[in-house]
Amino acid sequence: MTKRIKTPETLRSHRWYGPNDMRSHSHRQRTQQMGFRRDEFMGRPVIGILNTWSEMSPCHFHLRDRAEAVKRGVIRAGGFPVELPAMSLGEVLVKPTTMFYRNFLAMEAEELMRQLPIDGAVLLGGCDKTTPGLIMGATSMDIPVIFCSAGPMMNSRRNGQAIGSGTHTRKFWDDYRAGNLSDADWIEIEGISSRSPGTCNTMGTATTMTAIAETIGFSLPGASSIPAADSAHPRMCSQAGERIVEMVWEDLKPSSLLSAGSFANGVEVCAALGGSTNAVVHLVAMARRAGIPLTIDAFDAAARRTPVMANLYPAGRFLMEDFYFAGGLPALLSRIADRLDLTAMTVTGKTLGDNIAGAVVRDEAVICTLDKPASSEPGLAVLYGNLCPDGAVIKPSAASPTLMTHRGRCVVFDDHAALTRGIDDETLGIDENSVIVLRNAGPVGGPGMPEWGALPIPKTLLARGVRDMVRLSDARMSGTHFGTCVLHICPESRVGGPLALLQTGDEILLDVPNRRLDMLVDEAEIARRKAAWVQPPKRFARGYGALFEQHVRQANLGADFDVLERGEPTPEPEIF
Numbered sequence: 001m002t003k004r005i006k007t008p009e010t011l012r013s014h015r016w017y018g019p020n021d022m023r024s025h026s027h028r029q030r031t032q033q034m035g036f037r038r039d040e041f042m043g044r045p046v047i048g049i050l051n052t053w054s055e056m057s058p059c060h061f062h063l064r065d066r067a068e069a070v071k072r073g074v075i076r077a078g079g080f081p082v083e084l085p086a087m088s089l090g091e092v093l094v095k096p097t098t099m100f101y102r103n104f105l106a107m108e109a110e111e112l113m114r115q116l117p118i119d120g121a122v123l124l125g126g127c128d129k130t131t132p133g134l135i136m137g138a139t140s141m142d143i144p145v146i147f148c149s150a151g152p153m154m155n156s157r158r159n160g161q162a163i164g165s166g167t168h169t170r171k172f173w174d175d176y177r178a179g180n181l182s183d184a185d186w187i188e189i190e191g192i193s194s195r196s197p198g199t200c201n202t203m204g205t206a207t208t209m210t211a212i213a214e215t216i217g218f219s220l221p222g223a224s225s226i227p228a229a230d231s232a233h234p235r236m237c238s239q240a241g242e243r244i245v246e247m248v249w250e251d252l253k254p255s256s257l258l259s260a261g262s263f264a265n266g267v268e269v270c271a272a273l274g275g276s277t278n279a280v281v282h283l284v285a286m287a288r289r290a291g292i293p294l295t296i297d298a299f300d301a302a303a304r305r306t307p308v309m310a311n312l313y314p315a316g317r318f319l320m321e322d323f324y325f326a327g328g329l330p331a332l333l334s335r336i337a338d339r340l341d342l343t344a345m346t347v348t349g350k351t352l353g354d355n356i357a358g359a360v361v362r363d364e365a366v367i368c369t370l371d372k373p374a375s376s377e378p379g380l381a382v383l384y385g386n387l388c389p390d391g392a393v394i395k396p397s398a399a400s401p402t403l404m405t406h407r408g409r410c411v412v413f414d415d416h417a418a419l420t421r422g423i424d425d426e427t428l429g430i431d432e433n434s435v436i437v438l439r440n441a442g443p444v445g446g447p448g449m450p451e452w453g454a455l456p457i458p459k460t461l462l463a464r465g466v467r468d469m470v471r472l473s474d475a476r477m478s479g480t481h482f483g484t485c486v487l488h489i490c491p492e493s494r495v496g497g498p499l500a501l502l503q504t505g506d507e508i509l510l511d512v513p514n515r516r517l518d519m520l521v522d523e524a525e526i527a528r529r530k531a532a533w534v535q536p537p538k539r540f541a542r543g544y545g546a547l548f549e550q551h552v553r554q555a556n557l558g559a560d561f562d563v564l565e566r567g568e569p570t571p572e573p574e575i576f
Ligand code: FES
Pocket: 059, 090, 091, 092, 126, 127, 128, 165, 198, 199, 200, 204, 206
């Protein structure tokens, strides 16, 4: 257990509120203007509640209420809670992709904490990019924080079958396009699929990242698995409010939690969960913020060692509510305890080992054993080859085993608009052995690597029952999606990666067992095409887009901005 080391006079907020001068008089005066009594905030830890609630973010729709639960806990522990709105980033409505704004949220979170008299913070998020965004910002700011996951939405059912978000929508869409669902079915499904606020309830990016956040020490034990609508959820938020006040006194900051071991634990749990491919990008970015070396190869190594044990869509057949009742994340962690660094520190002030002691698996159909995993295929594989010299990723557990080794002629689409226009064009001669390719969809090209990576299958093939094909792109894929989709091809085509040199008709060899992805084009021809390649002009002349284009890293490095990665500490603001 960590010890109290802060005093009221050494709190960060004391610099604003404490001195007996005109400026501090004004800070105190203006805080009282909002109806807060002097002794409600003086000498107490000021806790920022960074709330990503909005009415354009269904996954976070309940977070306004949850902020109240956090406040209860903060006040109970003697702190002063203040709610601060932060960019909401609802995955389902933000264009071109929330990934375009992850770094923006990270900057906002960091600077919100820096500019204000905040001693510690509770981070309310969960929809895909909000978890890494908030944690990246908090890691750079390095004051005590607890992350409260929004929690997954309730399960839904139709005709006795469970319906989970994302995964099923994609399956229903394929059935609808193939003519197997009526218009009435399609509209009915729209109304029943998402039954409550909360994040996607499959093992998508949200649930992967919130589980990773908990594993690397940022959340209370079990917090990430609690369904959004469960009454345990506000209780968890209240507990987080109470705990963050203690963390401020203990000065338990992200830099005291994060180690090579905690990140290795994050990678390991991603493998055991059959987590989203997006976790590769985010966790690498998070580690680089902490100055801890982590490469994409760690994910491949972990997935070879640890099979997919969470039997959840899209790789398995259950949903997050089932996972919660099966014991949730602590139960899964207890199953892989021998592969974890149990000494890694967490927000409880105890180690990960302490936190998961006594956790039990209550349903082995949902949380499987190492001997009888949920999938015979690994949760993730990292590929290299002449098409992806800096790497690419694929999720074999959510792909077709028969396509793990495949040779086929490619059909290349230059951008997403061309793909949408052309995919059903029968003159292209796409058959089930073809390899469909999308380029200009990476960090710079997308921009922001939109989740376009589960490229559509031509209608005529869908009608014939084809449900999977080999597909390649420099885009990402929603964690809820499935298919033999090679993603995050690095370097991306827009900056001149070999994907830019591919031509329709070239043969592709995908060899997942040997972790290879190659275009079967001879080197002289590749060199000729490279010499003839012309870089497309910059897309943005001004604004955030121009800043993004200038500073974003490639996917294998986490797609953070170069200027936001770890460096010399940022000075505290002058108080005057
Ligand atoms: Fe928010 Fe899936 S859309 S978590």
